[in-house]
Amino acid sequence: MALFGGSKVLAGLDIGSSSIKIVQLKETGKGYRLLNMGIRPLPQEVIVDGAIMDAGVISDTLRDMLREMKIKVKDVAVSVSGHSVIIKKIRVQEMTEEELERNIQFEAEQYVPFDAADVNMDFIILGTTDGKMEVLLVVVKKDVINELTTVVSDAGLNPVVVDVDAFALQNMYETNYVMNPEDVVALVNVGASTTNINIIRDGVSIFTRDISVGGNQFTEAIQKQLQVSYDEAEQLKKGSPVGEKGPEEVQPILGVISENLGQEIQRSLDFFNSSNPDIQISRVSLCGGGAKVPSVIRAVEQRLGIQVEMVNPLEAIAYNRKKFDTSLIEDVAPMLGVGVGLAIRKAHDR
Numbered sequence: 001m002a003l004f005g006g007s008k009v010l011a012g013l014d015i016g017s018s019s020i021k022i023v024q025l026k027e028t029g030k031g032y033r034l035l036n037m038g039i040r041p042l043p044q045e046v047i048v049d050g051a052i053m054d055a056g057v058i059s060d061t062l063r064d065m066l067r068e069m070k071i072k073v074k075d076v077a078v079s080v081s082g083h084s085v086i087i088k089k090i091r092v093q094e095m096t097e098e099e100l101e102r103n104i105q106f107e108a109e110q111y112v113p114f115d116a117a118d119v120n121m122d123f124i125i126l127g128t129t130d131g132k133m134e135v136l137l138v139v140v141k142k143d144v145i146n147e148l149t150t151v152v153s154d155a156g157l158n159p160v161v162v163d164v165d166a167f168a169l170q171n172m173y174e175t176n177y178v179m180n181p182e183d184v185v186a187l188v189n190v191g192a193s194t195t196n197i198n199i200i201r202d203g204v205s206i207f208t209r210d211i212s213v214g215g216n217q218f219t220e221a222i223q224k225q226l227q228v229s230y231d232e233a234e235q236l237k238k239g240s241p242v243g244e245k246g247p248e249e250v251q252p253i254l255g256v257i258s259e260n261l262g263q264e265i266q267r268s269l270d271f272f273n274s275s276n277p278d279i280q281i282s283r284v285s286l287c288g289g290g291a292k293v294p295s296v297i298r299a300v301e302q303r304l305g306i307q308v309e310m311v312n313p314l315e316a317i318a319y320n321r322k323k324f325d326t327s328l329i330e331d332v333a334p335m336l337g338v339g340v341g342l343a344i345r346k347a348h349d350r
């Protein structure tokens with residue numbers, strides 16, 4: 001199975017470390033309509049550092065979700081992120097797409113620290129100047145893909161597309177928002193354990209990076225400083241009191257961790273700026289459950305000194321308000337960035 005390959009009707013399946021999301025969309029001619037959506041929490045320790053520790057829990061949860069959501073489609077698009085993915089811009093001699101397909105292993109060899117037999121590769125041709133092609137190389141470790149596809153198959157689904165979180169986000173963003181050609185947008189998806197960054201310009205990804213920070217940092221800090229359990233810390237983080245403890249104790253902690261998060265994001269954007277001094281980032285667009293902590297947006301804006309906005313992954317996607325509870329949809333929408341992007345994927349569409 002090739003990366004990005006795929007069939008026509010499929011659901012987006014985002015297996016995050018804190019929850020599984022399923023999104024099914026229908027093309028309406030004018031855009032997209034939400035057909036089905038589900039989100040189910042995963043217990044802590046099921047996915048740790050991007051690695052699946054308990055495949056059984058994931059496929060059981062998936063099977064439950066499919067039953068409850070009455071999902072009929074079997075084909076799904078899934079995605080990978082983190083250490084197991086390498087995305088790199090390389091320059092090669094000009095050649096046709098078919099030629100590059102045959103030669104990609106050879107061309108990529110010097111950039112990939114893994115054995116060619118251990119990885120799946122794909123590429124996107126970005127452009128050609130002076131006989132040289134600029135190519136975005138995507139490399140994913142086979143064992144990570146196998147682990148993921150096995151857990152999905154065990155739940156009775158066919159994983160027909162394996163995408164990358166950062167690209168799914170880009171797809172989601174470009175479907176929902178109009179970008180001017182000169183806009184440079186830093187998409188930042190703050191998950192529970194990973195934050196995906198993808199800087200895009202004119203429909204092309206010019207920088208990607210995944211950093212190991214996210215909503216878990218808030219929970220862990222609350223847990224430690226207020227001497228509560230992990231679940232209680234999660235509850236406090238989301239604004240509900242636990243016993244005597246409430247927002248007065250929690251907010252200062254959220255403020256400090258938001259600062260740290262802003263600093264981490266800044267470090268990545270500084271790295272981008274140092275290698276692209278002539279490109280100015282126009283705005284930062286945040287999504288992901290971790291960005292639901294209210295102090296995050298302000299902290300990131302203050303750190304970076306550029307405009308920061310929240311992205312709504314369902315901004316341009318219609319849904320039936322009789323079928324879906326609007327307040328539930330609004331609550332979970334920030335976490336659907338990857339799932340929506342995956343649900344938009346079609347055959348051989350990159």
Ligand SMILES: Nc1ncnc2c1ncn2[C@@H]1O[C@H](COP(=O)(O)OP(=O)(O)OP(=O)(O)O)[C@@H](O)[C@H]1O
Pocket residue numbers: 015016017018019020190191192193194195214215216219234237238239288289290291292293334335
């Ligand atoms: N209302 C809220 N306030 C604060 N944090 C929230 C809220 N809702 C969810 N979160 C946090 O968002 C995180 C989950 O976000 P998301 O679903 O984007 O992550 P994930 O995809 O499961 O994780 P990852 O991609 O890192 O593996 C958790 O840390 C969760 O506690």
Ligand SMILES: [Mg+2]
Pocket residue numbers: 016017191192338
């Ligand atoms: Mg995620």
